Amino acid sequence: MTESTEENQTFEEALKKLETAVESLEEGDLPLDRALQLFEEGLKASDQCRTRLDQARQRVQVLVAESGSDFQLTDLDPDEEAE
Numbered sequence: 103m104t105e106s107t108e109e110n111q112t113f114e115e116a117l118k119k120l121e122t123a124v125e126s127l128e129e130g131d132l133p134l135d136r137a138l139q140l141f142e143e144g145l146k147a148s149d150q151c152r153t154r155l156d157q158a159r160q161r162v163q164v165l166v167a168e169s170g171s172d173f174q175l176t177d178l179d180p181d182e183e184a185e
Contacts, residue, residue: 109150113158116150123147 111119123144127137166173 111150113151113154116147116154120144120147120151 123140126132126140127144132140163175166175
């Protein structure tokens with residue numbers, strides 16, 4: 103996949119690619135070169151997911167600010183959700 107195509111991936115496409123890479127790596131029956139390739143693909147997919155989430159967060163912040171509502175955005179603490 104070319105870099106320009108990767109940039110056009112949806113969040114869901116990048117997440118699926120990340121999940122596939124992780125599942126393959128967890129099986130552990132891969133030659134080293136293939137494992138490294140999957141690891142690299144997983145890192146790129148993870149970065150894509152993070153980018154898409156950051157864009158979504160920024161869009162929500164703009165929409166809330168433009169709406170003039172008193173809606174408050176708060177970041178969730180992943181440790182608190184696990185409890």
